Amino acid sequence: MAGKRKLILQTVAGFGVILLAGFAMGAVLGYLEANGQDVMSSTAALWAVGAFATITMLISLWVGLRWMSSIDEAAQEAHKWAWFWGGSSGMAVGGVLVIMASLPQSAMIQIPAWYSDRTDPAAYAATGAFAMLTLMLIGYGVAWAWWWLGRR
């Protein structure tokens, strides 16, 4: 029970650090912008968000590591199984789209610009990455539920 409480506290602290880092980044960028520096249209904002995203991912990984070691072996097995089979199945579906997109004929397909009406390569790369992640996570969720339902 004490271990669980410690994990909750560490998780809250970890996400608190993420919030503080986001606030600090916003404050610095806002201060610079208010003082006449056009940071928002420079690469400085991009690097600042990159640094924030790195902190967010590192803390998320750390929280994930702590959480994974706190659950019992069957729960761990369910997640490992789900990540392999569900993630791989989602990736297989995404793989079809990747192969299709690599053909020159796919230039004829109009993909909606859902990233603030952006149609630049980086926005489409992000769209592809999000699509792949979404498919993998859907597969992961289905496989995880499948594992537990089969062991009820």
Added chain:
Amino acid sequence: MNNRLKVLRAERDWSQAHLATELGVSRQTVNALETGRYDPSLPLAFKIARLFQLPIESIFSDEE
């Protein structure tokens, strides 16, 4: 793999939740073990054997 976990638990009049607490696992895991749909790791099998004060082979068997 078959096991006598459910019988041993019933003999002691323990609930699944109680056994789960004793083993440091979730109730769902105890249920998966009892139905034979999840085989425990060696450390967990030893823990179960110690809890019931029985040899592992008298709790788990690989016979169908």
